[in-house]
Structure formats: structure tokens, C-alpha cells
Amino acid sequence: MKPKLEDVAKLANVSKTTVSRVLNNRGYLSQATIDKVNSAMKTLNYKPNTVARQLYKKQTHIIGLLFPTVANPFFGELVEALEIKLYNQGYKVIIGNYMNDPEKEMHYLDQLLSNQIDGLIVGTHNQNIKQYENAQLPIVAIDRIMNEDIPIIESDNYNGGKMATERLIQQGLTKILHLHGPTDLETPANRRKSAYVDTMNAHHLEPMCYEVDFSLNDINKKETFRQILKEYTEIEGIFVSNDIDAAMILQLAYEFGKKVPDNFKIIGYDGTQMMRNIQPDLTTIIQPIDDMATTALSVLTKRLMNDPTKNEYVLPVKLWEGTTG
Amino acid sequence: MKPKLEDVAKLANVSKTTVSRVLNNRGYLSQATIDKVNSAMKTLNYKPNTVARQLYKKQTHIIGLLFPTVANPFFGELVEALEIKLYNQGYKVIIGNYMNDPEKEMHYLDQLLSNQIDGLIVGTHNQNIKQYENAQLPIVAIDRIMNEDIPIIESDNYNGGKMATERLIQQGLTKILHLHGPTDLETPANRRKSAYVDTMNAHHLEPMCYEVDFSLNDINKKETFRQILKEYTEIEGIFVSNDIDAAMILQLAYEFGKKVPDNFKIIGYDGTQMMRNIQPDLTTIIQPIDDMATTALSVLTKRLMNDPTKNEYVLPVKLWEGTTG
DSSP: OOOOHHHHHHHHTSOHHHHHHHHHTOSOOOHHHHHHHHHHHHHHTOOOOHHHHHHSOOOOOEEEEEESOTTSHHHHHHHHHHHHHHHHTTOEEEEEEOTTOHHHHHHHHHHIIIIIOSEEEEOOOOOOOGGGTTOOSOEEEESOOOOTTSOEEEEOHHHHHHHHHHHHHHTTOOOEEEEEOOTTSOOTTHHHHHHHHHHHHHTTOOOEEEEOOTTOOHHHHHHHHHHHHHHOTTOOEEEESSHHHHHHHHHHHGGGTOOTTTTOEEEOSBOOHHHHHHOTTSBEEEOOHHHHHHHHHHHHHHHHTTOOOOSEEEEOOEEEOOSOO | OOOOHHHHHHHHTSOHHHHHHHHHTOSOOOHHHHHHHHHHHHHHTOOOOHHHHHTSOOOOOEEEEEESOTTSHHHHHHHHHHHHHHHHTTOEEEEEEOTTOHHHHHHHHHHIIIIIOSEEEEOOOOOOOGGGTTOOSOEEEESOOOOTTSOEEEEOHHHHHHHHHHHHHHTTOOOEEEEEOOTTSOOTTHHHHHHHHHHHHHTTOOOEEEEOOTTOOHHHHHHHHHHHHHHOTTOOEEEESSHHHHHHHHHHHGGGTOOTTTTOEEEOSBOOHHHHHHOTTSBEEEOOHHHHHHHHHHHHHHHHTTOOOOSEEEEOOEEEOOSOO
16 A cells, blocks of 8 residues: 555654654754654555655746756756746746656656656656656646657757758768667657658668767867768768757868868757857757747646646748758 | 844844844744744844854855856756756756846845855856845856856856957958947946957957847847948958857858858857867867866865855867867
8 A cells, every 4th residue: 555644654753743854844943853863765666646645845946957968058048038038927947858867867856856847848758767756846848758648849850850851862962871869769859860861761761770879078079070971972961860960060161172062061959049159050950948948838737737738749840941952 | 223133032022043044944933923923023134144044054055057048058058067067066056037127136046145056156147136235145157257256157258259360361361240239238348358358459450349239139130231232341250259159140141141160260168079070160269168166166165165265267269170260
């Protein structure tokens, strides 16, 4: 039988109110009491239910934003847009950067999900984080498939992948390589690859895919790109799943005698404001970052009010017609 | 005479403990009580002192990071480095983006400084935020001069400005323009401009400075850069105070028949990892972002322990030898 709040109180030899206070971190509590209650919960493997949490529940007006890294301009612009919109609705934000660090993500979640925040917007890449499964908190995912209870906000990855691939084919290319992130991640971004493969097949062209490991540091990444340019001598163009990698390859292409766009074409993905400012030549697919943030916030607000939401929100992408492809 | 906690309790007709609870947001409190106490504090213009706050003070293990915008890669990489290092010391971070929004900064501070965080790392650009003056909280500034009680972490802006200017002069340029941010901001970054002016004067060359407004949107900024390239026909090179602007000018230069580096040279500033990856041609001054984050954290830790700190920590910069200048 599932342990109850009463069982914890009994084992810890405290009142139910005290257990609730510990759960909700409210009221004066000695460290000894906190330790006793936590130890009893652990012994019984007690999972607080919503009622117990709401006995002393108070809004924190804090939303957690968990993303791989704000140092990447796509996430930087997304986190900035979310933070500004959340502020306008009276929320502050706690952030975490979780690139390849599932332990950190789990550790944060253990703390955040208890009672430090009102809700969560998650766009991390780590897999098998069990904490999301029974979370009692409103959660919205961006570009990440978590479970059927958590709505996803995404841009139209399939159409983006199709537009990029078709554009290269329309320019007469037949040997096109696609660089993408790890496909074992459950993200709608994988549909860019599916679209590339489908589009190539529809034109009776052979798809060539190359998976780039997220955990590569910048030096190893550059080396990987050099190897690709060296080995795939026959390719006439690359469709890259993000603009930073596309811009790095654009830089390296010259080393291998490739002239962009004369004998080699490159199309990126993301189309951040920053990239369009500093590298407007790079042809890319623009994700609607601001609309994604607005939608994520409106869906989170519905969740906070216990209003129904859809499972998936797909927003349109646009082509940025640069000169590289 | 300065109003005391007792005075607030008397006017609100509650106990001193209740006032302290409201101040520290601890224990069960009805909204009516909270409103009564807040109203009494406002009437008396009561400022909580440390003792009142510490009566119920508890560590939140949250640090606030206030920066202009994480969408700019310099701040994105800095905030990421700070967040990761703070996590490793057991802290979570609340962020705020305050580009040109002093009201938002003030509003956050009113809330954060009360008792939601243990400390603050600030790199915002807004002026005259009175809340910092008597803050009872450990604060560290990055690239911002606040007051003599708040230590500053910065890179060696003067030497960076000197290195950039001397490099252009050594390459035979005599007509060099310097683009910088608003000089009425109290930031050590202004020393880049001083160094430029001093270095030009030392070589008997005429300094030419142009101030770029931070509040320009991207379209207006691009238009401003076009105007500069159009009007300053005689200049042979530009030293720009940040890489994003430098990269935008590099893009626009071609429109005006300028060939970089043949008849026009550009040097930027910041040298983020991202820019060195995607635009390695851009000559720039590298700020030691990771060292700045490490130092900020070690100084903040000293403040949290009430250990003495220096007023200013200056870290060395490096030249990134690109091909643009």
C-alpha cells in the first residue's frame, strides 16, 4: 500500500502539519525536525501528493527554465524571450544549463519539483529523467518529447528539413550530405532528418547522413568537420541542423578548395536574429523563437490554471534566402 | 529618527515576530496581515535592518545573476559559466535580462533583496538604481562601477583598447575610427576608449570616436553602421567595442567597396568562443570569460563569509590574431 502523510508523521513522531511544513518548506522548523521527517519519508519511500503539498502551498512566482546551454544563440534568444515575457506576467526565472549532464538535471528537479517553483519550461536533451514522470507541477516542453502528459511546443521541423533539402535539389545538386544531432534523443528536431531522407528519396537521390556528437568540444568538432570535408570529396552541398555548425563548416570549406556557393553549398538551421545580423549570407531555416516563447508561456498559463491544452503545438518556419545555398 | 521594527508592529497592531515574518516571508500569514504590515512599513518609510531580516533568516542557496541580455554571446557565455560554477558549489541561479530597463531592474531588486536570494552578481547597464546603495546582501559587479562597497571584476580594458589601437597603427593606418557604447555608463569598459584616445595621441594621430546607442534595434543599428561607412569615407579602419557590431560592419563594408583587410581593417572586442568558432577571421581582444566567472564566484564566496575582498580585480586580455585587422 502507498505510504501516507500520516505514516510519515507517525514514524517521525511529529504532527501531520509538521510533515506538511517540511514538504512545503514553510514555517519555523528546526534542522533536527527537518532531518527526522526527511529520513521517515525516505524509509517509507513516501511521495508527497498534491493535497499534502497544497496544505501550505503558496505561489513562488518562479518558473524554472531548463535548457542545454544559453551560450548557443538559439537557446540564448529563446531564454531571453521567455524571461522577458514571464517577467511581464509577474514571474521570475531560475535557469539551468544541462548540456550532457543528466545528473545535474535530476538533482535540480528533485529540488525544484518539491516546492521552489510554480512551473517548468524544459528544452534539455538528457534522456530517462524519471523525475518528470510523476511531477505534480505544470510542465511545458520545447522541442523535446517527454511523456503524453507534457505538451510540446516546436517549430515545423519536417517542413524546415524539406524546404532546405528541396532548395539544394532545385539548384541542381544531387550529392547532398545532412549533418544532424544524435537521433536517439527524443526531439521533434529529428523530423528534419526524416524530411531530408524523404525528400532525397522522392527525387531518387541517395540520402547521406552524418551524426555529430553533442558532447564534442569545439576543437574536436572542428576536427570532425575537417574529416567530413576531406572524406566526402564528392558532395556538392551540406544541410546542417544548426547555424553554428553550418558557419564553422563555411569557414573550413575554403581550406578544402571549396568555393561557396560556386562549387559547394551550405544551408543551416535556426536563423537566430544574431546569425542573420552577423552572417546574413548563410541560407538557413528560421525558427520562430519569439512565437515559440509566447506559445510556451500561454500553454504553461493554461496548465497553471488547470485548463486543458493540446499535446503538441507546431509553429511555421521560414526560409532565410542567403547566398550560401 | 529612523523608524524601528517596534514602530511598524505598533502601527500595524501586530507583534514584532509577525513583522519579522512578513519581512522574511516565513511562517503562516494571512493576506490581511501581510497587507497591514506592508502598509505600516510604507507609511513609516521603514527600511528593514539586518537583525530584523536575520531573525528568521534562512539560506535560499539561490544567487541572482542580473545582466543586460543572454542573447549576446558574451553575456550568454558568462552567465553559462557562472551558472555551472555556482551549481558546483550548491547554488541555483535566478536570472534577469535588463537591457535598458531600469524599472525592471529596480522591481526585481525590491523583491530579491528582501530575502529570496543569498547574493547577487550584477553586470547590468542601468544607472541610478538606488536599491544597491544600502543592500544588506553580498553583491559582486562584473564590468560595472556601482559603489565603493561593491567589488568589481573586469578584464584589462585599458590594455585591450591599447593593443587593438596599436595593432592598427603598426599596420600603417592613420585614420582609425573607434565605435563605443554610451560613455555615461559607469563601466570599466570606458577605459577601452580612453586607451584608444591615449594611444592615438601618443602617435600624433587624431582620435575619432562614435557612440553607438545601446537601445537601437537591429535594423536601426545596421542603418547607423551604413551611415558611418558612408560618411567617414576617409577612414582606413575601425576598432569596435564588441564583436557583434564588428561582424555586422564587416558584412556591410563590402557594400561600400571596402575590401577587408586590403583597404579597410576591423578589430572587435570580446572574443567569445562562439565568435572564434564561426568568425575566426575577425581580429579581436579576448576577454577571459571563464576566469572572470571564477573570480566573481570566489569574491562572492568571500562576501558570503564576511571575509575581506579587494575593490577591484583586473584580469588580463589576449589578442586574437585574425585577418581582418
